[in-house]
Amino acid sequence: MEDDLVSIIVPVYNVEKYIKDCLNSIENQTYKNIEVILVDDGTTDKTIEIIRDEFLPDERFKLISQENMGVSAARNNGISNSNGKYIVFVDSDDWVAPDYIEYLYSLIKKYNVSISTCAHQSLPRNSTPRIIRDPKEYSISTKEYFRRLGDKELPFQLGVSPCGRMYKKKLFDHIKYPEGKLFEDSSTTYKLYLHANTTAIGEDIKYLYFQNKNSIVQKDFNRTRFQFLESEKEMKEDLEKKFPDIKESLERRYQYALMNTLAHIVISPNSEEFRKEQLQLKIEILDNFMGKLLDTKSSKKDLVGLITLRMGLPCYKIAFKIFKIFKNKK
Numbered sequence: 619m620e621d622d623l624v625s626i627i628v629p630v631y632n633v634e635k636y637i638k639d640c641l642n643s644i645e646n647q648t649y650k651n652i653e654v655i656l657v658d659d660g661t662t663d664k665t666i667e668i669i670r671d672e673f674l675p676d677e678r679f680k681l682i683s684q685e686n687m688g689v690s691a692a693r694n695n696g697i698s699n700s701n702g703k704y705i706v707f708v709d710s711d712d713w714v715a716p717d718y719i720e721y722l723y724s725l726i727k728k729y730n731v732s733i734s735t736c737a738h739q740s741l742p743r744n745s746t747p748r749i750i751r752d753p754k755e756y757s758i759s760t761k762e763y764f765r766r767l768g769d770k771e772l773p774f775q776l777g778v779s780p781c782g783r784m785y786k787k788k789l790f791d792h793i794k795y796p797e798g799k800l801f802e803d804s805s806t807t808y809k810l811y812l813h814a815n816t817t818a819i820g821e822d823i824k825y826l827y828f829q830n831k832n833s834i835v836q837k838d839f840n841r842t843r844f845q846f847l848e849s850e851k852e853m854k855e856d857l858e859k860k861f862p863d864i865k866e867s868l869e870r871r872y873q874y875a876l877m878n879t880l881a882h883i884v885i886s887p888n889s890e891e892f893r894k895e896q897l898q899l900k901i902e903i904l905d906n907f908m909g910k911l912l913d914t915k916s917s918k919k920d921l922v923g924l925i926t927l928r929m930g931l932p933c934y935k936i937a938f939k940i941f942k943i944f945k946n947k948k
Contacts, residue, residue: 625702629692660686690795722784737774738825753822768867804849839886850875
């Protein structure tokens with residue numbers, strides 16, 4: 619099966635605590651025909667020292683450096699310096715299963731597609747991942763993928779993350795990650811899917827996304843997080859033009875983005891700095907309240923969010939805190 623070179627691109631920035639586990643999981647892949655492109659994004663800790671001492675002796679590993687320009691620039695740089703027919707992204711504080719590449723590659727070949735994706739799980743570090751019994755494999759159209767995304771019918775946290783997927787490199791000929799922006803996944807993944815037309819999905823969990831205190835999505839709220847809403851809105855509007863008959867599903871996805879953003883504001887210590895934005899988001903979320911409340915596609919979490927938000931922002935804050943506690947105990 620190992621006919622094609624696969625380029626694994628790993629943006630690296632100050633992950634000395636986690637880089638060994640990540641790169642060991644890549645080094646031990648069952649699929650051997652790989653190159654691993656490590657893009658140093660201006661690291662200031664001992665990460666690069668660890669890479670040079672322990673991983674560069676493996677000739678499949680390559681290190682390139684750039685000024686601190688962000689993960690989008692690092693991914694673009696990695697793509698430009700890659701030689702593989704296929705591209706895979708791994709974040710430098712995550713972990714992949716030993717057959718991660720083999721699994722994604724087999725899906726590409728089995729279904730003759732340009733993108734394959736595996737299930738992944740987000741969990742606290744040192745937690746035990748789920749075991750999926752009898753995982754399914756299948757291919758679906760891009761339209762169906764985003765309908766299921768909006769209606770929350772995709773399995774095991776599948777969304778728009780760049781990771782957990784294998785792409786034909788040709789897809790990136792005219793698509794780049796937006797440099798200088800955060801939450802670049804919402805701005806880019808859907809465009810790749812539109813060019814690919816079809817994707818293969820394997821429901822076995824092969825990618826573990828570990829939650830760290832230093833992650834972008836775990837910090838106190840600041841205005842950069844509104845880039846998430848901007849990207850999600852762009853995705854919604856572009857996909858609505860292409861697939862107007864799944865508009866309701868795309869609206870549900872955007873509703874999730876609105877509620878998620880508001881939740882992260884209200885639990886932040888500096889929430890009062892964004893009082894105006896909280897009220898604006900509340901109005902937008904509660905628009906057509908009864909229609910959303912009676913929507914059979916709404917999850918229990920969505921319904922609780924809507925009802926508590928209708929009761930007031932303090933109730934919404936309490937509900938989200940309880941949800942986070944429950945989620946972390948799973």
